Amino acid sequence: DRQPIVAIDGPAGVGKSTVSRSVARELGLVYLDTGAMYRALTWLVLESGISVTDRCAIAELANRCEIQLAASVDAAQPVRVWINDREVTSAIRSLDVTANVSAIAAIPEVRQVLVKQQQQWGQKGGLVAEGRDIGTQVFPDADLKIFLTASVQERAKRRQQDFLAQGQPQISLEQLERDIAARDWQDSNREVAPLKKAAGAVEIITDAKSITQVIAEIVLQYDRVF
Ligand code: C5P
Numbered sequence: 001d002r003q004p005i006v007a008i009d010g011p012a013g014v015g016k017s018t019v020s021r022s023v024a025r026e027l028g029l030v031y032l033d034t035g036a037m038y039r040a041l042t043w044l045v046l047e048s049g050i051s052v053t054d055r056c057a058i059a060e061l062a063n064r065c066e067i068q069l070a071a072s073v074d075a076a077q078p079v080r081v082w083i084n085d086r087e088v089t090s091a092i093r094s095l096d097v098t099a100n101v102s103a104i105a106a107i108p109e110v111r112q113v114l115v116k117q118q119q120q121w122g123q124k125g126g127l128v129a130e131g132r133d134i135g136t137q138v139f140p141d142a143d144l145k146i147f148l149t150a151s152v153q154e155r156a157k158r159r160q161q162d163f164l165a166q167g168q169p170q171i172s173l174e175q176l177e178r179d180i181a182a183r184d185w186q187d188s189n190r191e192v193a194p195l196k197k198a199a200g201a202v203e204i205i206t207d208a209k210s211i212t213q214v215i216a217e218i219v220l221q222y223d224r225v226f
Contacts, residue, residue, distance in 0.1 A: 003126030004029065005141075006222065007134035010148035011195060012183045013155035015211060016130045019148065021075045022215045024128035027222060031071040032121060033079045034131035034138070037114050038105040039092035040067050040083040045104060046096060052103050059109035067117070099179075102186035105132075111192050132187055135198030144225050145201035146218055154207045155180050 006029065008020045017033060024031035041062055050057045068082040080089045091097070104110060111133075118138050122129060129138065135145035150158075156176035163171060187195040197203060202221055206214050 002124050004143045004222075004226065005122060005125045005139050006128040006218075007139050007142035007145045007198070007201075008128060008130040008148065008218075009132055009134050009136075009146070009195065009198065009201070011132075011155070011180075011187065013159050013180050014148045014150050015158065015206060015214070016148055017078065018211055019214050019218065020128050020130040021071070021078075022211070023218050023222075024071070025073075025075045026215065026219055027128065030127040031079065032118065032127050032129040033069065033071075034114070034118055034129060034134065035101075036069060036079050036081050036092060037067050037117070038101050038110070039097050040081050040088055041065060041110065041114070042097050042101040042104045043088050043092050043094075044083050046100065052100050055107055055109070058104060058107055059113075062107075062110045062113045067114075098183075102183050102190075106186065106190040106192070108192045115193075132195040133193035135201050136196060137193045140198070144218075144222050145198045146221070147197040147201040147203045148206055148214070149203060150206045152177050152181050152184070 006023065006027070008016055008023070010016050020033070021031050044061060044065060045052060045058055048061065050061065052058075065084055070080045072080065078089065080087065081092055082088065115138055118129065121127070122139055131138065135142055135147070156173050159176050159180070160171065160173060163169070204214060204217055
């Protein structure tokens with residue numbers, strides 16, 4: 001029998017990563033950022049000069065690439081990511097990768113390869129996995145499933161604050177709202193494994209909640225299960 005699995009799903013910019021990393025640390029579980037894998041592959045596609053519409057070439061690339069993740073012990077730090085031995089930790093957060101990742105993640109062959117990898121890593125359990133399809137496809141037998149949501153306006157505001165904190169150039173709220181709404185639409189309307197709340201998932205609406213409150217709520221849910 002395997003160790004516990006916590007599945008955390010939700011749309012772009014809802015604070016999933018920060019929350020998932022902290023929950024993993026508090027519960028002593030490994031953190032798995034599946035979005036980082038789709039981002040790494042997207043980076044490689046762009047880097048290789050392959051067209052984002054060339055499904056065949058992208059599927060081929062997905063089959064041949066090797067992705068490695070290393071979660072930091074410091075919950076404030078994002079996961080470190082390598083693809084084919086190139087470190088892409090910060091490159092995968094670029095606007096260019098962000099703008100193209102949903103198209104790449106919609107390709108069935110890409111999902112097949114990456115989901116299989118995720119399931120292999122999760123075979124023995126002991127992890128908190130975050131993404132769009134963790135509770136529905138990757139680990140449908142997860143012990144606890146969480147679905148995080150927030151309004152587009154709230155998520156755009158948080159993104160803007162993130163950029164500000166990182167000293168990056170300001171992007172207007174209108175632009176951020178458009179980007180987030182577009183990614184929501186693409187992720188929720190694709191044919192394979194669209195973003196949706198899994199059966200039995202606990203939904204947490206985070207608009208009026210602090211990160212600390214959300215983390216505490218998930219840990220409480222976990223303690224109820226075990
Ligand atoms: O979570 P993050 O914003 O890093 O995810 C980037 C993109 O990767 C998402 O917008 C989505 O298109 C894709 N993704 C996915 N399935 C997952 C995780 C991410 O399709 N499990």
